[in-house]
Amino acid sequence: xxxxxxxxxxxxxxxxxxxxxxxxxxxxxxxxxxxxxxxxxxxxxxxxxxxxxxxxxxxxxxxxxxxxxxxxxxxxxxxxxxxxxxxxxxxxxxxxxxxxxxxxxxxxxxxxxxxxxxxxxxx
Amino acid sequence: xxxxxxxxxxxxxxxxxxxxxxxxxxxxxxxxxxxxxxxxxxxxxxxxxxxxxxxxxxxxxxxxxxxxxxxxxxxxxxxxxxxxxxxxxxxxxxxxxxxxxxxxxxxxxxxxxxxxxxxxxxx
Amino acid sequence: xxxxxxxxxxxxxxxxxxxxxxxxxxxxxxxxxxxxxxxxxxxxxxxxxxxxxxxxxxxxxxxxxxxxxxxxxxxxxxxxxxxxxxxxxxxxxxxxxxxxxxxxxxxxxxxxxxxxxxxxxxx
Amino acid sequence: xxxxxxxxxxxxxxxxxxxxxxxxxxxxxxxxxxxxxxxxxxxxxxxxxxxxxxxxxxxxxxxxxxxxxxxxxxxxxxxxxxxxxxxxxxxxxxxxxxxxxxxxxxxxxxxxxxxxxxxxxxx
Numbered sequence: 001x002x003x004x005x006x007x008x009x010x011x012x013x014x015x016x017x018x019x020x021x022x023x024x025x026x027x028x029x030x031x032x033x034x035x036x037x038x039x040x041x042x043x044x045x046x047x048x049x050x051x052x053x054x055x056x057x058x059x060x061x062x063x064x065x066x067x068x069x070x071x072x073x074x075x076x077x078x079x080x081x082x083x084x085x086x087x088x089x090x091x092x093x094x095x096x097x098x099x100x101x102x103x104x105x106x107x108x109x110x111x112x113x114x115x116x117x118x119x120x121x122x123x
Numbered sequence: 124x125x126x127x128x129x130x131x132x133x134x135x136x137x138x139x140x141x142x143x144x145x146x147x148x149x150x151x152x153x154x155x156x157x158x159x160x161x162x163x164x165x166x167x168x169x170x171x172x173x174x175x176x177x178x179x180x181x182x183x184x185x186x187x188x189x190x191x192x193x194x195x196x197x198x199x200x201x202x203x204x205x206x207x208x209x210x211x212x213x214x215x216x217x218x219x220x221x222x223x224x225x226x227x228x229x230x231x232x233x234x235x236x237x238x239x240x241x242x243x244x245x246x
Numbered sequence: 247x248x249x250x251x252x253x254x255x256x257x258x259x260x261x262x263x264x265x266x267x268x269x270x271x272x273x274x275x276x277x278x279x280x281x282x283x284x285x286x287x288x289x290x291x292x293x294x295x296x297x298x299x300x301x302x303x304x305x306x307x308x309x310x311x312x313x314x315x316x317x318x319x320x321x322x323x324x325x326x327x328x329x330x331x332x333x334x335x336x337x338x339x340x341x342x343x344x345x346x347x348x349x350x351x352x353x354x355x356x357x358x359x360x361x362x363x364x365x366x367x368x369x
Numbered sequence: 370x371x372x373x374x375x376x377x378x379x380x381x382x383x384x385x386x387x388x389x390x391x392x393x394x395x396x397x398x399x400x401x402x403x404x405x406x407x408x409x410x411x412x413x414x415x416x417x418x419x420x421x422x423x424x425x426x427x428x429x430x431x432x433x434x435x436x437x438x439x440x441x442x443x444x445x446x447x448x449x450x451x452x453x454x455x456x457x458x459x460x461x462x463x464x465x466x467x468x469x470x471x472x473x474x475x476x477x478x479x480x481x482x483x484x485x486x487x488x489x490x491x492x
Contacts, residue, residue, distance in 0.1 A: 032260035137401035278383035
């Protein structure tokens with residue numbers, strides 16, 4: 001049995017899906033999760049906007065002893081997904097401790113730009 | 124009622140508004156704030172310079188259950204704004220716990236460069 | 247005698263070796279370690295994948311009062327190395343406290359993109 | 370009187386001065402410090418290498434209520450400075466609490482790449 005590691009609650013204030021791609025790669029963001037435990041972790045992801053109600057509790061499962069690099073554009077809730085080109089923020093709540101990192105590849109221009117942060121853990 | 128999350132006091136030592144833009148996008152920085160609570164949060168933003176007195180307590184309101192990605196070039200106090208091309212630092216004090224991330228897009232050259240950090244929380 | 251500093255256990259959820267390089271520089275990632283102590287530190291590095299069993303406990307030694315910027319492509323265990331172009335995550339366990347930062351240079355396109363995070367310390 | 374904020378001891382494991390610049394901007398790194406207190410802070414900066422003895426205790430003063438974005442290429446000790454193109458690590462010790470962020474602009478190629486981290490605080 002492997003122990004869970006990290007925290008159950010993580011925040012990413014600066015999320016944004018660039019609306020266009022000009023190079024070989026496609027602009028995208030990923031919520032990168034590591035689940036160190038033997039058990040699967042159930043994530044509830046909430047999306048906060050600047051001027052509308054949040055999109056709440058999108059479910060996602062990360063198997064035990066696995067990482068998942070979750071493309072934000074793949075997340076949906078009752079047919080709703082995250083709009084492109086809109087500033088938003090992400091909350092990840094998990095039933096087991098996990099570790100969360102957020103990365104963005106911006107290919108608006110032909111050459112790429114990258115940014116990454118470890119999400120902020122709520123303890 | 125939703126609980127506030129995070130901290131009331133955050134620091135960003137490396138801030139800088141690139142003076143020029145060459146590509147499709149405009150060089151800019153954002154202070155990205157998430158307010159998880161049901162109540163609005165009142166922010167006081169202080170700007171520190173290398174060789175002059177700080178520009179103190181610029182006010183900004185973030186509504187409850189919302190994020191705001193605040194462009195630093197939009198901040199003003201008594202008609203003063205942050206000069207371009209000058210190294211500075213940012214302090215954010217809030218009456219409610221929030222979470223703060225800082226990101227910069229540098230479009231000095233036609234292709235973009237990105238950087239981002241979670242601000243440093245003072246506990 | 248110099249004291250060890252930092253933590254014994256660090257996590258990097260977002261790792262990825264870009265499969266191609268187009269510019270003057272080669273795409274690569276580094277696990278950057280500082281060992282402040284007088285003694286050498288023995289690291290055990292485990293690689294987690296999205297859909298296969300982890301590659302466990304690759305050994306690495308960092309001498310006392312030295313830094314090592316470890317290229318992930320150089321890590322091997324029983325002839326196995328980390329595949330290119332595959333999302334993965336990294337766990338670093340050390341017998342002495344150390345400090346760990348992760349950086350990636352993506353030269354998929356001719357112009358470079360950089361990202362970096364301080365790894366997440368498990369306390 | 371303003372209170373000092375932050376920590377007295379900070380680590381940056383991944384430092385590197387790119388040896389060349391091809392664009393309009395020059396490749397460089399900065400150690401960005403904010404001193405929130407009314408008093409000046411005295412910093413002792415130590416540089417760790419992969420395969421030689423550290424360059425110890427370079428002195429630097431940050432005035433009260435000021436930020437300094439210190440170019441690493443400007444640091445010298447008994448005529449020695451940090452060599453270009455060599456992986457190294459940075460330790461900052463201060464007599465007063467401060468906050469430290471590290472940023473690198475890589476202009477090896479004509480288009481720029483940026484990375485930034487809040488340094489790791491030793492508590």
